[in-house]
Amino acid sequence: MKYWLMKSEPDVYSIDNLHKDKTTPWEGVRNYQARNFMMNDMQLGDLVLFYHSNAEPPGVAGIAKVSKVGVADKTQFDKKSEYYDEKSKKEKPTWICVEVEFVAKFKNLVSLADLRANEKLADMVVLQKGSRLSVQPCDKKHFNVVKKMGGL
DNA sequence: GCCAACGTTGGC
DNA sequence: GCCAACGTTGGC
Numbered sequence: 750m751k752y753w754l755m756k757s758e759p760d761v762y763s764i765d766n767l768h769k770d771k772t773t774p775w776e777g778v779r780n781y782q783a784r785n786f787m788m789n790d791m792q793l794g795d796l797v798l799f800y801h802s803n804a805e806p807p808g809v810a811g812i813a814k815v816s817k818v819g820v821a822d823k824t825q826f827d828k829k830s831e832y833y834d835e836k837s838k839k840e841k842p843t844w845i846c847v848e849v850e851f852v853a854k855f856k857n858l859v860s861l862a863d864l865r866a867n868e869k870l871a872d873m874v875v876l877q878k879g880s881r882l883s884v885q886p887c888d889k890k891h892f893n894v895v896k897k898m899g900g901l
Numbered sequence: 902g903c904c905a906a907c908g909t910t911g912g913c
Numbered sequence: 914g915c916c917a918a919c920g921t922t923g924g925c
Contacts, residue, residue, distance in 0.1 A: 756923090780908075780921095803923055861924075879906040881922045 751795045752892040753786070754875050755813070755849070756802040756883040764799050764810035767851045775846045775884075776822045777832045783884035788845040790886075791815050797849055798887055798895055800875065801858070808860035809895055817848035855899030869894050 755775065757763065767773055778784055795815040801807055822844040824832035837843040864870050873891045874880055 758923090782908090807924070879922095881907065883922085 751790065751792065752797075752887040752889050753791065753795060753815075754798040754800050754809075754885050754887045756800045758803045759801040759810070760803070763801065764851075764854050767799065767811075767813060767849070768854060770851075772816050772848050772850045774817075774820050774822065774848045776824045778822070778844065778846060778883060779832060779834075780883065783882055784844060784846070786884045786886065787847045788819070791818055791847050793818060796852070796892060798892060802883075806858070806860040806862065808858045808863065809855065809899065810858050811854035811899070812852040812896065812901070813849040814852050815847050816850035820846050820848050822846045853901055855901065857900060859895055859898045863898060864895070867894065867898065 762773070775787065778787065793815055797813040797815065798809045799811045799813050801810045821842040822832070824830040825834040825837045825842060825844045826839065827833055832844075834843055861876075864873065864876055870876060870891055874882075874885045874887065
């Protein structure tokens, strides 16, 4: 079982949206490194820190888990979508993602400042300089520290 | 709104 | 294959 951190802008899709929807396909990723993590490395049941980016304040809002793998991102075939990719073929979609399922919402958001203040998290990927990747691996020990900070 | 970091594109 | 130009991410 692996652990991950996935970023979403709460104005677009927040932990509350996921709570309401129960599950959601993680569509719209158009970065190969992020896609490859979803396509090659994620497995059913992997746990995910749900991170609110471009938020006030930014931080980890809760936990989700991988509930389906090998999901073709349907926005790549939707001409009206900003994520439309004319080069992608239906028989062999370029953009494969996963479906995630709501697990829990933190009582209190664990802000980026909180993460930075915890020395146990010093080498966590999301805290490294220039770490823009929207899907990134997370150490089990970091996951557990953040989970505890979130009150779970 | 600014800007650092980093990915992508395209000319050569 | 190099690299400059450009675009995007995302914190501040």
